[in-house]
Amino acid sequence: MFAVYASAPSPEDPLATLTVGERPEPEVPDGFVAVSVRAASLNMHDLWTLRGVGIKAEQFPMTLGCDGAGVLADGTEVVLHSVIGDPAWSGDETLDPKRTLLTEKHQGTFADTVVVPARNVLPKPTSLTFAEAACMGTAWLTAYRMLFVKSGLRPGQTMLVQGASGGVSTALVELGRAAGMRVWVTGRTEEKRALAAELGAHQTFESGARLPERVDAVFETVGKATWQHSMRVLKPGGAIVVSGSTSGPDPSADLQRLFFLQLQVIGSTMGTREELGDLLRFCDLAGIRPRIGAELPMTDARAGFERMLAGDTAGKIVFTR
Structure with missing residues (x-):
């Protein structure tokens, strides 16, 4: 499948190992779902992943992308929650010492398909486009x-x-x-x-x-x-x-x-699944829409990374499929 990924850690030059190409189709373990990605937004965390911060060298290559929006196999439109907690943890998942974000342990959203725990997808409000919804999770x-x-x-x-x-x-x-x-x-x-x-x-x-x-x-x-x-x-x-x-x-x-x-x-770090649900409802009720500074096809991901690295942002940078 198509993916944008870090082939290896590159602390001094994070874009040196940014790769746009093909990766194997992902397996879907029990309790997980496959999401066909329609849009995913770029975050500073993706640059840290390219530098090798918060991820072990043996985990590369790693598909980038912490958050996004897409479609389940049955056609349900969903928004992704990026914080993946330990199944045994109860309560605020941001306090779980074993929590991870997408791209730290699990492959990320800059791809045709991302696989996440079933609890990490929420219904996408119809009032939000896929590009707008892709800004919500991080x-x-x-x-x-x-x-x-x-x-x-x-x-x-x-x-x-x-x-x-x-x-x-x-x-x-x-x-x-x-x-x-x-x-x-x-x-x-x-x-x-x-x-x-x-x-x-x-x-x-x-x-x-x-x-x-x-x-x-x-x-x-x-x-x-x-x-x-x-x-x-x-x-x-x-x-x-x-x-x-x-x-x-x-x-x-x-x-x-x-x-x-x-x-x-x-x-303050990220947020819970419940808070993401509240945020989506608030945006829907109040008519709030995220400012998208640049919307690029995922094939042009390098241009988006260059803009973020240079500090040239005016809202979110979103990649679409």
Whole structure:
């Protein structure tokens, strides 16, 4: 079958082993289902897989793609949940120490067919296209959990999104606006700030800019480059919700500010199957649609990877079959 895969780990040059070609047809174990992929979105996790982060060398070649949408053998249209837990685990699967994501143990979605546990497919709302639904399982689910499960924000409060144009950031803007938050966003360029405003941000600012007032919560996916700013713009008792560190994982903790102002630093990873179901219903009911910055045929996957590696994103990059 056709697939986009990493043939081997390549820490220094992640695109060196990116391969577009043929892979064997997958077997379908008991309790699993085969999904004919219609669309799949690109995530930073795919670049980490190419670098060999979070995956052993003997697991290559590995088909890339953490999330997607497609069709079951009976014609049911589905969205994929990317977090695969241990069958013996009960409760929040993101806390399962044996959990994995697609492309860490199981082959991913950038292929004609992906095989996943039966519980990892959910019905696709008819209001979402396959390309839109393919954005939900990783970036949008991460944003949903950050905002509605972890932050403690209420409608009318002020949130700051650090970084304006990535998949999680654009999802936070749209979800926050739909939920009645006052949404502020920082961005490195005028173009990225304009995108955030178009998606519903009430105000946008240059990275590191002084804000008109302090905010109730900051949403962090950038890390080292924005951390000091995030700490300084919070109200006493406010929260930073962190789901990534694309600029580096070693920010200054600023512990005096942390304890004196009783700030909260909250980690957030992906989301549960139940939360994905809630997200899909919310998008359906509220008429929210993910911003797709580029939609490419899967055969042109390298162009999408090059755009992500260069930071040239304006929403999600989606591959279609």
